[in-house]
Amino acid sequence: MTKFLLERGADPNALSGYNEFPIHLTLFHADKTKHREGVLDALLADARTILTIRDYQNEHPLHCVEYGKSGSVRMVKRLVSEGASPFKRNLKQQNALHLASRAGDHDAVIVLLSLEVEPASMDNEGLNALHHATRSGNHETISVLLETAVATKPSLVASKDTWSRISLHHLLSTTSRVRNETLQLLLDKGVDGSELDAFGKSPLASYFKGHWLGLNFDICQFLLSVKGSSSYVDKNGQNLGHLYASTLDRRVQTLELMREYSVDLAKKDAQSRTILHCAAISGSINEESLHYLLYVVGVEMNAEDESGKAALQHAVEMASKDHDSRIHDPGRWNRTTRLLSESGVSQAASRAIVG
Template sequence: MIAKSKEGEDHLVNLRRLFERLKKYKLRLNPAKCTFGAKSGKLLGFVVSERGIEVDPDKVKAIRELPPPSTVREVRSFLGRLNYIARFIANLSDKCQPLFRLLRKNAAIEWDDDCQKAFDDIKTYLVQSPVLVPPTPGQWKTKDAKLVPYHEYLEELAENFEKISFTYTPRIKNQFTDALATLASMVSITKENLIEPLEIEIAKGPTYCDTIEATDEQPCFSLSYPQDFRIMDPRLYRCARRGNVRSLKRLLDETPSLILGLTPQENSIIHIASRFGHVSVVQEICTRCKSLLTKPNIDGDTPLHVAARAGQLGVVSSLLKQMIEEPAFDIESGRNCRLKMVMWKNKRDNTALHVAIGNGHLQAAELLLEVNPQLVHYANHDGESPLYLAARGGMVEIVNRILMFPSAPSGGCHGQTALHAAVIERNPGIVQSLLRVRPELINAMDHEGRNAVHYAASSGEHKMVEKLLEFDFSSAYATDRNGHSPLQAAALLGHTKVISGILRHCPDSGEFLDLKGQNALHLAVLGGKAKVVSRMLEMEELEGLINQPDKNGNTPLHLAAVERNTWIMRYLLWDGRVDRKARNMSGLTALDFVKPIQHPNRVKSSSCW
C-alpha cells in the first residue's frame, strides 16, 4: 500500500485521507513495517523514485550472470526473464530475433554468432540500468530510420496549424481507412508502377473493393457502396464450410468482390473456413485479401479467435504464419505490428489465448504462447487473466508455462486469483505449482474478502485446507467481509473434518467473532448442522464458545431455541457446561423462546426437559 504525493505539502493531506479510509473499514497497519517520507522504494519489482522507474539491480544481476543457453527450455527461460524488463530495452523484439528462430517448430538448436551477439548485446545493455521517464511534450524524436521522413514531414505540416489534437478511431468505425487498406492488400505495387490519382466518392454505407476493366486492358480498382454489401453469397459460404477450394477459386475469379461478403453476424469468409478447420481455404483467401486476417465480426472476434475457440490447430498455425510473415508496420509507434495482430482483443477484451484456454484447447494455447509470449499479460473485460483461466480449466502445462513470466497477472473475476480457481476446481497439482512460484497468492483475497483457505474450507476439502495451512498457517486468521474466518465458514456449512484440521494447525482460531459477535458454534447452530454442533462440543479448543453471547446477548442455546432445532437443543442441553439460565439483552433465557419440545421419536406427552 503506497500513498504518494507530487508536492511535499500535499503528503500529510493524502496520508490523512488514507488513514481515515483504513479506519472506516477497520483495517490496521503494523508500524514496524511502515515507512514515511520515502523518496524512493521498490514497487512490484521495480525501483520508483523522482527520477522515474528503474530496474531492480538485484533482479537484473541474475540475468547478467546467466551462461549462454544450450537447450530450447533454457532459451525460453532466458526470454521469460527478459519479459520482466522488456519495457526498458528499446527494440527488444528485433534484438531477440536470432533467439526467436531457435524456438521455431523442428528448428535445430544452433548457437551461432548472431545468437551470441544478441545475447551479449542484451547483457551489455543491462550494465547501466535504464530509467523510464515520461516524454517531454514537444521534444520527442523517433530514432527509427524508417520513420524519420514521416516525422520531419509532420513537423513541417504542423507549422501551418495553431492547434493540433490526436483522436484514436477504432478500425471497426474507421470504414474509409479500412476500405483503402483492403484495396492496398489486393494489388501489388512496385517502384516501376505509376499510380494514378484515385477518385473517391463518400457515401453512407461501408466500402468494399471491386475489380473493373479499364480501357487500356490494365485492371484498376474502384470503391463502391452497394446496399447489399453485407450479404454473403450462399455458394461461397458452402465452399468455405465444406473446404471446396476449387469451386471457391472459380467463384472469386468470376466475381472478386464476393470475397468481402458477410453473414448476419458479420463473419467473413475466412471466419467460416476457420471455424470448420479448412486450412486450404484460409490460405487461398489470404493470398487474395490479406486484410481479412484482422477483420472482426459483430462480437469483435477475428478469424484467429474463431479458430482458437473451435480448437482448429491447423488453422491457428496457418493464421499465425500469415500474420508473422505480414510486413505490417505501425507508423504511430514505429514498431512492427505483426505481433500486435496476434494480440487483437474482441469486445469482451479476450485475446485468442483467452479463447483457446477458456475452451480447453491445450495445443492451440501452447502455439499462441510460443508465437507471442506477451499474451500472458492481458486480462479480459471480466478481469480474467490467462493464468486464471488455465488454473480454472485444470491446464497444468499452461499454468507452468505462464508461471515462467514473473509479471504475468493472476487475477480473475470477482477479484479471485488463479489460486482461488485451482482450489475451487480441487486441483492440488496446480495449487502446488502456484504456491511454489507465487507464494503471495496464499493471502490474496477476492472482492468478498475470502482467501484460498476460505474456499477450501467452504467446500469441505480438508486435505486441501491442511496443505494450504502447512504452507502458511496465518491464512487461517483472515476474515471476509462478514467477519467470518475459514473455521467459521466450515462450521456454517457443516464440515467437521475441516474444523479439526484448522484447529490442529491453529488451536486458537476458534476465538474469532463475526460482525454480529457470533462465534463458530453460533454459526453451526444457524446452519442447522446438528452433527457438527455435537462434534464441536467435544473439542477442548472450542470450550469457550459454549456459553459465549453475541451482540444481542444470545448464546448458541438461544439461537437453537429461536431456530426450533430439536436435535441441536438436545445436544446442547445434554452438555452440563451449557448455561440454561443465561439471559440475552432482552432478559430472556433460551427456554423462554419455545414451549417444551417433543422428542421426535417419542409420544407427544413426554417432554425433553
C-alpha cells in the first residue's frame, strides 16, 4: 500500500497534523519487523525520501529506531547506508548512541561506535553513553563502552553528569538488574565506589534510596567492602544505618553486615535521631530487627530526638496520618506502633523486676 501510494504521487516527506514524517512513524509504530521493513523499503526506494529530515522533537530517523528490540541493528545499518547521520541530536541533545546505550542494545552500540560516534558526548543532563548504559544495567553494553574508554577515552570512566553522578550512581539508583560482575567491572576500570554526587550521596546511599522496597544483600555486601564506603555520613548526619532504616528491607542479616563493616548503628544524626527513630518513621520495624537494635546494638528505646519525641511517638503520628490507600503496605505503621509499645512495656517490666 505504501508503494502504491508513492507511485501515485504521495509525498514521502509530508508532515502530519502532529508534525510527524512517514519515515519516523514507520520506525516508531510498526508492530512487526517484517511489515516495518517492508514499509521502510518502499520509502527508501523513493528518491524523494529525505533521511536528514527531523520531526517536531528534532528527532532524526536514527532516533526512532526501537533499540533493544529485534531488527534494530539491521535498521541502523540500513539507514546509515542510505545517508542517515548517527551524529544528529534531538531536543534533549541525545544522539543514537545515547539511545542505544540506554536500551542496553549491545550490538547497536558496537555498530555506532564503529561509525566513530563519540561515547563521551553529553546530552542536556550531562549524561554520556556510559551513564545511559549503566541505567540499563546491561553488562555487555557497559563492558563494550568501558573497553572503548580504556583505549580512546579514559576520562569516560570517571565522568560525571550535571549533578556530579558517576556511572555507579546511575547503575544503582535506576535498575534492579545489578550484577556483581558489573559492579566489579566498573571498579576494576577505575570507578570510585565512594564518590559523592551533588546531593552528597554515595553510590550505596543512592542504592538504598532507589530500592527502598527491598535490597539485594549481595550488592550491599559488595559495596560495603569498597574502601571508604562504610564510613559514609550525609549532610543530615545520617550514616548507612539511618538510611537503611528508611527502607523496608527489615532484615537482621543486613544490620549484622553493616556492623561487621563498622557502621555505627547506635549513632544519632543531626536531629538526634537514632536508627530506631528512622525505622519508626518509615514503618520498617519487625520483631526480629527491633530485638536486634534494642538488645544487640543497644539503641535506647526512649531516646528523644531534638523535637523531644521518642521512636514510638513518631510511629503513632505516622499511623494516624491519612495515607493513600495505594501506598505500599499502609498498615506498617500500626504494626510498628504495636511492636514498639509492647517492647516498651516489656522493658519497663524488666527494669521493675531488676529494681
